[in-house]
Amino acid sequence: MILTKDMTIQFGKFVAVDHVNLDVKRGEIFGFLGPNGAGKTTTERMLCGLLTPTYGTIQIAGYDMVKHAEAAKTHLGYMPQKFSLYDDLKIWENLEFFAGIYQVPKKDRKERIEAKLELMQLLEYKNRITGNLSGGMKQRVSLATALVHEPPLLFLDEPTAGVDPALRAVFWNYFRKIKQSGVTIFVNTHYMDEAIQCDRLGLMNRGRLLMVDTPEGLKERVIGGQAVDLWVSPSDSAKTSEFLKNYPLVKRIEPTGDKFRLIVTDSDEVVLKLPEMLDKAGIRPLRIRLVDITLDDVFVKLIDTGRDTRDIE
Amino acid sequence: MNAERIYLVIKKEINLLFRSKGLILTALLLPCIITLVVGFAFTGNIKNVPIIVINEDKGHGDLNYGLVLTNQLSRSDELDVKYFGNWLPIQSGIDLIRNGKYSAMVFIPQDFSDRVLLGKALVLVYVDGSDPVVGYTSSSAIVTVVSQIGSKGGVFVQPDFLFNTNVGVASSSIQLNQLRFVIPGQVGVTIAASLTSLAAATIVAERERGSFEQLLVSPITPAELLMGKILYHVLLVGIVDIVTCLFVVTVFLDVRIAGNLMLVFLMLFMYAIASTGFGVLISVISKSQIEAAEVAIFSLTFQVWLSGIVYPIRAMPLILRPVAYMLPLTYLGDGLRALMIRGSDFATVQNDFIAIIIYMVAMFALAVHFFSKRID
Numbered sequence: 001m002i003l004t005k006d007m008t009i010q011f012g013k014f015v016a017v018d019h020v021n022l023d024v025k026r027g028e029i030f031g032f033l034g035p036n037g038a039g040k041t042t043t044e045r046m047l048c049g050l051l052t053p054t055y056g057t058i059q060i061a062g063y064d065m066v067k068h069a070e071a072a073k074t075h076l077g078y079m080p081q082k083f084s085l086y087d088d089l090k091i092w093e094n095l096e097f098f099a100g101i102y103q104v105p106k107k108d109r110k111e112r113i114e115a116k117l118e119l120m121q122l123l124e125y126k127n128r129i130t131g132n133l134s135g136g137m138k139q140r141v142s143l144a145t146a147l148v149h150e151p152p153l154l155f156l157d158e159p160t161a162g163v164d165p166a167l168r169a170v171f172w173n174y175f176r177k178i179k180q181s182g183v184t185i186f187v188n189t190h191y192m193d194e195a196i197q198c199d200r201l202g203l204m205n206r207g208r209l210l211m212v213d214t215p216e217g218l219k220e221r222v223i224g225g226q227a228v229d230l231w232v233s234p235s236d237s238a239k240t241s242e243f244l245k246n247y248p249l250v251k252r253i254e255p256t257g258d259k260f261r262l263i264v265t266d267s268d269e270v271v272l273k274l275p276e277m278l279d280k281a282g283i284r285p286l287r288i289r290l291v292d293i294t295l296d297d298v299f300v301k302l303i304d305t306g307r308d309t310r311d312i313e
Numbered sequence: 314m315n316a317e318r319i320y321l322v323i324k325k326e327i328n329l330l331f332r333s334k335g336l337i338l339t340a341l342l343l344p345c346i347i348t349l350v351v352g353f354a355f356t357g358n359i360k361n362v363p364i365i366v367i368n369e370d371k372g373h374g375d376l377n378y379g380l381v382l383t384n385q386l387s388r389s390d391e392l393d394v395k396y397f398g399n400w401l402p403i404q405s406g407i408d409l410i411r412n413g414k415y416s417a418m419v420f421i422p423q424d425f426s427d428r429v430l431l432g433k434a435l436v437l438v439y440v441d442g443s444d445p446v447v448g449y450t451s452s453s454a455i456v457t458v459v460s461q462i463g464s465k466g467g468v469f470v471q472p473d474f475l476f477n478t479n480v481g482v483a484s485s486s487i488q489l490n491q492l493r494f495v496i497p498g499q500v501g502v503t504i505a506a507s508l509t510s511l512a513a514a515t516i517v518a519e520r521e522r523g524s525f526e527q528l529l530v531s532p533i534t535p536a537e538l539l540m541g542k543i544l545y546h547v548l549l550v551g552i553v554d555i556v557t558c559l560f561v562v563t564v565f566l567d568v569r570i571a572g573n574l575m576l577v578f579l580m581l582f583m584y585a586i587a588s589t590g591f592g593v594l595i596s597v598i599s600k601s602q603i604e605a606a607e608v609a610i611f612s613l614t615f616q617v618w619l620s621g622i623v624y625p626i627r628a629m630p631l632i633l634r635p636v637a638y639m640l641p642l643t644y645l646g647d648g649l650r651a652l653m654i655r656g657s658d659f660a661t662v663q664n665d666f667i668a669i670i671i672y673m674v675a676m677f678a679l680a681v682h683f684f685s686k687r688i689d
Contacts, residue, residue: 048530070532078530084523086325088332093325100321101531129332145527155530 001026001153001184002047006056009046016042018207019056024200026152029175029185031198033295035303039207040188041157047186048078048155061152074102077146081157083138087131091122091141094130095148102149116144119177136167143174147183154178156187160194172197192295201295205303215295222298225251226267227291230260230274236283243281247274261291314540318533322541326515327549340550344507345557351503352496352566361393362451365406365418369399373426382421382436382462391454399423407439410475416441417451419459432467442474496568497649498622500558501642504581505588506613507554512546512592513605516684521602535684539597539677543589551585571656577649580662583669584645590676591641597684615640622646644668 002024009017017039024030034040045051047058049065049072058065063072085094095113104112117123120140125133130141139159146154156175160168172194179185187198195201196215203210203218213221232240240260244253249270252263264270267290275285330336366386370379387394395415397406406418420437428434436459440448452472459470516539519525528538555578562568570577592609599605617623619633620642626634637643648665651657659666 050526050529070534073530073532076530078527080523080526082523084525084527086329086524087522088329089325093328097321097325098527098531101318101528101533103315103317103532 001061002030002186003059004047004056007043007046007053007058008055009042009051010054016207017046017053020204020207020209022202022209022212024184024186026184027179027182028199029179029187029197031195031201032186032188032204033190033195033201033299034204038204040204043204044155044157044186044188048076049073074149075151076153076155077149077151078155079139079142079146079157079159081159081161083135083142085130085138085142085145087129089130090127091117091130091133092126094141095145098145099148104149112148112150116147119147120144120174136163136170139163139171140174143171147178151183153184153186156185158188158190160189160191168194192299195295203299203302210302218295218298219293222301223263223293225263225265227293227297228262228264228267228270228274229287229289229291230262231258231286231288232260232278232283233286234258239281240278240283243278243283247277267291314534314537318537319541319544322533322538323545323548326542326545330549340507340511341553341557344503344554345561347503347506348500348558348561349565351499352562352568359447359450360390362391362417362447362454363393363395363415364451364455365397365401365409365415366394366421367397367399367401367403367406367418368421369423370421370425371423373430376426376430378426378429378434378462379421382419382425382459385458385462386419386455389454389458391450392458403437407475410439410441416444416447417455419455429462429468434462434468436468436470438470438472440472440474442476448474495622496562496566497653498620498642498646500562500581501584501622501645501649502613502617503558504551504554504585505616505642508546508551508585508588509592509595509613510606510609511550512542512589513595513599513609514602515542515546516593516596517599517602517605536681539593539680539684542593543586543677546589546592547582547585551582551589555581555585568653570653572652572658576659576662577652580645580648580652580666580669583666583673584641587641587669587673587676590673590680594676594680594683597680616642619643620646641669641672644672 002022004020004022006019006021007017008015008019020043032040032044042051046053047060047065049069052066058072060072061075063075065072086097089097092113095116096109099109099113114123117126120143122137122140122144125137130138133141143159159175160171163171168191175185175187176197187194189195198215200212200214201218202212211218211221230240237255241253241255244250244260244262249264249266250262251265254261254263262270271288271290275288278285330340364386366383368379368383370377372379383394383396386392387396403418403420406415406420409415410418418439420439422428422435422437425434425436438452438455438459440452442448452474456470456472459468462468516525519528558581559570559574559577563570591612595605595608595612599608619629619637620626620640621637622642626637626643629637644665648662648669651661651665
């Protein structure tokens with residue numbers, strides 16, 4: 001649905017997006033992650049045709065975004081981060097306007113608009129002036145508008161930034177419903193609890209696409225196993241470190257502050273047996289705990305790695 | 314270009330207009346008020362200019378032409394005579410003008426009556442040159458009255474403009490008490506001011522609101538969007554402005570349109586398109602509404618003073634004249650003056666039409682060009 005080849009954009013000497021190759025499949029929710037300034041928004045703006053890449057190609061639903069912009073643009077819907085419809089128009093008028101701009105066949109227009117408003121549970125408010133709506137309702141109008149021409153591809157730019165957690169859950173229900181109707185969704189987000197709901201994730205840092213995988217796959221690849229946290233008294237610290245190096249189940253040790261984070265192949269086994277073994281070695285473990293690796297960990301880890309390699313370069 | 318998209322942009326703008334009271338006021342009512350008030354200021358005749366008359370005429374027997382002249386001057390609507398007889402020295406009279414109490418002085422010499430009978434009399438006239446309009450008015454009124462004195466004619470007047478050497482000697486035939494010639498230009502300024510500033514806000518407003526992005530990701534082309542914006546402004550605001558301006562000018566300000574009304578309308582209509590195009594161009598290249606407003610106001614000020622509607626282009630320094638000929642208001646002012654006041658035909662204003670059309674097309678092309686570039 002989205003296919004880019006070496007997509008690059010340069011502002012002066014600054015390379016904001018550097019040879020990005022994306023391949024987003026039909027019908028998936030593709031999450032796009034990265035720290036502020038990583039080039040996420042710039043990438044999304046290029047994919048939507050708001051920016052022209054300096055180098056490389058972009059295909060949207062098979063249409064080249066640079067050469068056949070009009071055709072490519074009719075195949076995508078875009079919901080910007082900031083509400084950007086006309087405040088002084090009624091909900092219905094906003095949708096009607098965009099349905100016309102996208103040249104939805106005249107005979108289908110009324111029906112389509114009604115269907116989108118129904119989906120967003122807005123039909124009964126259709127004659128309200130958009131500017132008077134609450135933030136959450138405005139976002140729903142925005143989403144309905146992005147869908148009015150039934151695009152096979154939907155871009156969401158941090159769709160739930162500044163939205164309360166309950167409403168965020170509601171929105172993700174909408175997104176899943178939209179996905180079920182066969183729409184591919186490309187979503188920029190900062191929230192890891194949202195990222196985990198995506199089918200696949202792309203991680204971007206410093207203009208480069210670092211990795212693309214499922215949320216689970218990312219954890220596996222980045223962290224390389226399961227995690228266990230171990231606390232010992234500071235005086236035992238050096239001894240513990242030495243001991244853990246020879247312990248076969250431990251793949252990696254990450255001392256952080258007062259604890260050791262152990263990346264292991266089988267965390268259950270480690271939690272069960274390690275305390276006893278430490279005891280035998282004369283080290284008294286204070287506490288041992290299974291850790292659920294979150295996407296946050298993955299994120300921080302990846303960004304750190306990226307930073308290191310860059311600094312060395 | 315897709316006609317439906319253009320139509321939708323127009324419809325959307327009209328919807329937005331009628332939802333915003335402030336916009337209705339500025340777009341539709343303000344031009345009407347401006348035409349009425351400013352135009353009204355230019356319809357009046359200059360009346361009752363205070364002047365001094367010093368009469369030293371000793372008369373010729375029963376005849377005293379000095380007194381006759383004074384009476385005639387008093388009867389003139391334009392003048393308000395303060396009679397000083399023969400006791401005020403000329404220099405004191407000039408001081409009174411300098412103090413701003415009077416605008417002119419007529420000095421009748423002691424042998425005036427004798428010389429009138431001989432057919433070679435002289436009257437001295439001093440005029441305040443610091444306000445040329447009032448100065449010309451009073452001096453021309455005085456000259457008119459003086460030339461009717463004596464059966465044989467032969468009374469010479471020599472108006473002397475004080476404080477302003479550039480004004481020089483007034484040519485006696487200028488009739489400046491009718492300022493209506495300013496009105497066609499003023500109608501043009503009103504329409505330009507209204508449309509340029511409204512249009513200047515239009516794209517920047519979308520940009521600031523964010524709706525611009527929503528439009529840019531859609532398949533609408535720059536030409537379609539700009540065409541819709543221009544047509545909306547011209548077809549609604551422009552036509553309402555033109556009609557109210559012409560109505561106010563003919564009905565309330567009592568200016569008779571001497572030429573073809575359709576031509577006047579057509580010229581104003583094209584000028585409205587050009588002004589809107591200019592506003593849209595400003596809008597496309599500006600980053601904020603304030604910046605756009607600033608540029609619009611500055612360019613309008615430029616047009617008002619340099620387009621020859623207030624001050625004749627012929628009187629401008631050579632180096633400034635090309636600038637004047639680059640301004641669309643120059644051609645509108647010229648054309649409307651010909652059509653509205655002189656009653657000229659199409660052939661006379663043909664070049665003005667061509668200039669306005671060129672301007673119109675150029676503005677649109679430039680706006681589309683910069684719009685496409687600014688997206689990146």
